Every structure is written in structure tokens, then in C-alpha cells.
Amino acid sequence: MDTIEAMLDTYPKDLGRVDRGMLVACIQACYECAQTCTACGDACLSEDMVAELTKCIRTNLDCADICATTGAVLSRHTGYDANVSRAVLMACATVCTACGDECERHASMHEHCRVCAESCRRCEQACRDLLGALG
Amino acid sequence: MDTIEAMLDTYPKDLGRVDRGMLVACIQACYECAQTCTACGDACLSEDMVAELTKCIRTNLDCADICATTGAVLSRHTGYDANVSRAVLMACATVCTACGDECERHASMHEHCRVCAESCRRCEQACRDLLGALG
Amino acid sequence: MDTIEAMLDTYPKDLGRVDRGMLVACIQACYECAQTCTACGDACLSEDMVAELTKCIRTNLDCADICATTGAVLSRHTGYDANVSRAVLMACATVCTACGDECERHASMHEHCRVCAESCRRCEQACRDLLGALG
Amino acid sequence: MDTIEAMLDTYPKDLGRVDRGMLVACIQACYECAQTCTACGDACLSEDMVAELTKCIRTNLDCADICATTGAVLSRHTGYDANVSRAVLMACATVCTACGDECERHASMHEHCRVCAESCRRCEQACRDLLGALG
Numbered sequence: 088m089d090t091i092e093a094m095l096d097t098y099p100k101d102l103g104r105v106d107r108g109m110l111v112a113c114i115q116a117c118y119e120c121a122q123t124c125t126a127c128g129d130a131c132l133s134e135d136m137v138a139e140l141t142k143c144i145r146t147n148l149d150c151a152d153i154c155a156t157t158g159a160v161l162s163r164h165t166g167y168d169a170n171v172s173r174a175v176l177m178a179c180a181t182v183c184t185a186c187g188d189e190c191e192r193h194a195s196m197h198e199h200c201r202v203c204a205e206s207c208r209r210c211e212q213a214c215r216d217l218l219g220a221l222g
Numbered sequence: 223m224d225t226i227e228a229m230l231d232t233y234p235k236d237l238g239r240v241d242r243g244m245l246v247a248c249i250q251a252c253y254e255c256a257q258t259c260t261a262c263g264d265a266c267l268s269e270d271m272v273a274e275l276t277k278c279i280r281t282n283l284d285c286a287d288i289c290a291t292t293g294a295v296l297s298r299h300t301g302y303d304a305n306v307s308r309a310v311l312m313a314c315a316t317v318c319t320a321c322g323d324e325c326e327r328h329a330s331m332h333e334h335c336r337v338c339a340e341s342c343r344r345c346e347q348a349c350r351d352l353l354g355a356l357g
Numbered sequence: 358m359d360t361i362e363a364m365l366d367t368y369p370k371d372l373g374r375v376d377r378g379m380l381v382a383c384i385q386a387c388y389e390c391a392q393t394c395t396a397c398g399d400a401c402l403s404e405d406m407v408a409e410l411t412k413c414i415r416t417n418l419d420c421a422d423i424c425a426t427t428g429a430v431l432s433r434h435t436g437y438d439a440n441v442s443r444a445v446l447m448a449c450a451t452v453c454t455a456c457g458d459e460c461e462r463h464a465s466m467h468e469h470c471r472v473c474a475e476s477c478r479r480c481e482q483a484c485r486d487l488l489g490a491l492g
Numbered sequence: 493m494d495t496i497e498a499m500l501d502t503y504p505k506d507l508g509r510v511d512r513g514m515l516v517a518c519i520q521a522c523y524e525c526a527q528t529c530t531a532c533g534d535a536c537l538s539e540d541m542v543a544e545l546t547k548c549i550r551t552n553l554d555c556a557d558i559c560a561t562t563g564a565v566l567s568r569h570t571g572y573d574a575n576v577s578r579a580v581l582m583a584c585a586t587v588c589t590a591c592g593d594e595c596e597r598h599a600s601m602h603e604h605c606r607v608c609a610e611s612c613r614r615c616e617q618a619c620r621d622l623l624g625a626l627g
Contacts, residue, residue: 094531126499142301166277229396261364412571436547444586451579
């Protein structure tokens with residue numbers, strides 16, 4: 088999604104002292120993780136052993152919702168409020184940890200959980216990096 | 223939305239020691255605030271003085287997204303994870319405070335901001351009540 | 358959600374020749390159905406016979422997403438585009454039919470599916486009423 | 493987002509006779525367009541001439557919501573319902589046409605509208621291609 092960087096470059100006002108590279112990486116990770124978790128929840132639903140994957144599906148759904156919202160919040164810069172960015176990044180890091188842990192438990196049996204766990208770890212890290220940079 | 227309570231009553235497993243009244247009130251407040259903020263952002267966009275309402279519109283959009291996500295997370299009970307609930311409730315309370323403050327600034331001039339500020343305050347309180355009950 | 362009507366009343370510009378009662382009813386039905394389907398998908402996930410409810414859960418998720426989006430689109434009036442309203446209302450009526458049918462199949466066994474099927478029927482009807490009124 | 497293809501490859505059941513390349517391209521275009529429209533609406537909000545961009549902002553918001561929902565629906569394969577896929581793809585193509593047209597009007601003045609118009613055109617085409625392939 089090269090458009091993330093292009094859109095950031097065309098924002099008409101000052102972006103403040105944000106680390107652009109970290110911001111782009113975090114927006115990208117959030118949208119990717121939203122899609123991966125949506126797909127992983129659905130793949131779990133189609134496994135014969137779905138009854139053992141219900142916690143994984145639920146966590147996938149929460150993670151997809153929170154990542155999508157975080158990606159949208161980070162894509163806005165007008166009237167920036169650091170408190171809101173920080174709170175939503177913390178929620179996103181928290182759910183990515185939970186979903187990464189849960190998917191990792193099934194990663195050796197289900198390839199979709201392995202791919203999804205990696206996506207959650209990347210997103211968690213991108214959120215923590217950006218949180219650190221926001222101060 | 224009487225269906226919120228009806229759906230909670232028909233959940234097939236144990237809900238744990240959650241305060242059902244507070245949970246129903248919080249889900250209701252989140253969906254209401256998501257709609258109110260969506261409508262307030264659009265109403266601001268149609269004001270002649272839209273140039274003075276850009277921060278309000280942006281905060282409305284963040285608040286709508288986070289409230290919708292929080293309402294969805296709270297509507298799920300399978301494989302409950304207190305850390306995720308707490309983090310999303312804190313993000314929701316934070317953005318409702320920000321949006322309530324911002325709308326209140328315009329409440330005397332714009333009736334939609336007055337209605338929206340009240341919706342944000344109710345949702346912020348419902349989130350804080352539930353956070354307190356979760357411990 | 359009395360706030361839906363309050364927000365419509367405070368919209369600063371002309372709403373055009375839309376039937377306000379039908380619009381309020383449809384927005385309300387969309388947000389309600391989004392919540393009900395989210396909760397029903399989760400309740401299905403917690404049933405012992407979850408393996409027989411996977412199509413129901415998937416349809417619940419689609420219906421929740423499309424209803425939430427339709428409720429948001431209908432809450433905006435600035436720069437109204439009848440083609441967009443019509444297309445999203447048709448998608449919403451289609452998924453509400455599918456989800457209502459699917460939930461009805463399990464309504465005698467699962468009370469959450471019965472409540473959800475009714476919510477889907479109401480939303481489908483509200484969308485068709487509004488579509489008819491839009492011309 | 494290489495993960496879209498990876499997740500499709502790890503789906504445990506038969507995907508039916510869908511064109512995988514077109515499906516991956518459409519999911520990718522939907523998530524990209526959801527982000528681009530979110531960012532473009534916000535960039536418009538920060539332009540000095542925001543009062544002349546209100547219809548563009550509103551269409552951006554509708555397009556972001558519908559693209560995000562379409563991307564999620566297309567990421568699910570369990571209990572596939574062609575009617576739902578078709579209806580949501582038609583809604584997505586419709587709003588991408590509207591948003592592409594609107595952004596194009598401002599493309600010579602605002603670079604974010606130019607990038608966004610291209611993203612809308614790509615997403616519209618990807619939806620129409622997939623619609624054609626679904627039959």
C-alpha cells in the first residue's frame with residue numbers, strides 16, 4: 088500500500104514532529120492485521136475442529152475491529168489529540184498481543200494462525216514503536 | 223435497543239460476574255454515541271462556518287470509530303479477555319472526553335454539538351462505570 | 358436511540374424530500390441489527406454445536422458489517438448522492454434477507470437466532486421501505 | 493499486503509471456482525481505498541478552502557466505510573452466498589465511481605484528491621472485474 092506514504096506526503100498542513108516512517112509502518116501494519124485477522128477468524132470457522140478454536144475466532148474479531156479503527160485514527164492528522172492516539176495505540180497493542188498469543192498456540196497445526204500471529208506481532212511492535220516516539 | 227438485553231439474556235454460556243445492567247448500558251451508549259458522532263460530524267460539515275469546526279469533525283470521526291468498535295467488543299463474551307475489554311474501554315472513555323469537550327465548545331451555537339456532547343458524556347460515564355466494575 | 362431523531366432535527370441544511378420517519382426508522386434498524394448480529398455470531402460461537410452454525414456465524418458477521426456501514430451512510434446528508442444510498446440500501450436488504458433466513462433455520466433451537474432473525478427482518482423491511490420512498 | 497494471498501492459500505476448505513488473482517486484487521484494492529479515502533477526507537478537512545470540499549469529504553467517508561466492509565466480506569469464504577458478495581460489490585463499485593468522480597474534480601488543485609481518485613478507479617475496476625467473474 089504505497090498510497091499510505093503518498094497520502095501522508097500530500098497532507099496540506101504541518102504534521103508536527105511525528106516520525107513519518109514509523110507512522111506509515113504503523114498504518115500499514117494496522118490495515119494488514121485487520122485483514123489478516125478477518126481472514127483467520129473465517130479460516131478457523133471452516134476448520135473441522137472449530138469447537139477448539141472459538142477463543143481464537145473471538146480474539147480475531149476483536150483484533151480486526153481495533154486494528155481497523157486504529158488505522159483510521161492514525162490516517163487523520165487534523166486537530167491532532169495525542170491522548171486519543173496514545174489510548175487507541177495502547178488498545179491496539181493489547182489486542183495484538185492477545186491475538187498473537189492465541190494464534191501462536193495453533194500455529195503449528197493451522198498455517199493461517201501462523202501467518203496471522205506474525206501479522207499481529209508486527210502490528211503490536213509498530214504500535215509500541217509509535218507509542219514510544221509519541222512520548 | 224431492547225434487543226441488547228435480549229441478546230445478553232440468550233447467551234448460552236456463563237457471563238461471569240459482570241454487572242449486566244452496566245454492560246447493557248455501556249453497549250447501548252457506545253452504539254448511540256457512534257451514530258450521534260457520525261451525524262454531528264456531517265452536520266458540522268454542512269455549517270457555513272465549517273472552517274471553524276474542522277477539529278470537531280475530526281474528533282467526531284475518531285469517536286464514532288472507537289465507540290462502534292467498543293460496542294462490538296463488548297457484545298462478544300466468548301473467550302473473554304479482561305485486558306482487551308479494559309484497554310478498549312479506556313480508549314473509548316478517552317475519545318469520548320475529547321469529543322465531549324470539543325462539542326461542548328460549540329454547543330451554544332450548534333444544537334447538534336449540544337446533543338452530541340451529551341451523548342459523549344453518557345458514553346464516557348458508562349465506560350468508566352464498567353471499567354470500575356471490571357476491577 | 359432518541360438521539361437519531363434529535364440529530365436529524367438539528368441538521369443545518371435542507372434534507373430534501375426524504376421521508377423523515379422512514380429515515381429515522383431505517384438508521385435505528387441498521388444500528389440495532391449491527392449489534393444483534395454481532396451478539397448472535399458470538400452466541401453461536403459459544404454453542405456446543407458450533408460446528409453446525411458456521412454459516413450462521415459468517416452471515417452474522419457480514420450482516421453486522423453491512424448494517425453498520427449502512428447506518429453510517431444514512432446518518433450523513435451533506436452532498437447527498439441517491440445512487441450511493443440506493444446501492445448500500447440494496448446491499449443491506451440483501452444481507453438482512455440472507456441472515457434472517459439463516460437465523461430462522463435455528464430459531465427454534467437457539468433463542469439468540471430467533472431474536473436476531475426478527476432484527477434482520479425489521480432491518481430488511483426498513484431498507485425496502487426507504488428504497489421505495491427514495492424512488 | 494502479501495498476507496492477503498497467504499491467507500487465501502491457507503483457507504482450509506475449497507474456495508469454489510473463484511478467480512483467486514481477481515479476488516486477491518479486489519481485497520487489496522478495497523483495503524487500500526478505505527485507507528486512501530480516510531486520509532483524503534482528513535486532508536480536505538485541513539485545506540483552507542474546506543468549505544468547497546464538503547461534498548468530497550462526505551463521499552470520502554462513505555467510500556471508506558463501504559470499501560472496508562467490502563474488503564471484510566470478501567475476506568470470508570465460509571458459507572459463501574453469491575447474492576451478498578454481488579450486492580456488496582455493486583455498492584462498492586457505485587461509491588468508488590462517485591468518489592472517484594468527486595476527487596477528480598479537485599485533482600488538479602489537490603494532490604491528495606488525485607492520488608485518491610486513482611485509488612477509487614482501481615477499486616471500482618477490481619470490483620467490476622470480480623463481479624464479472626462471479627457471473
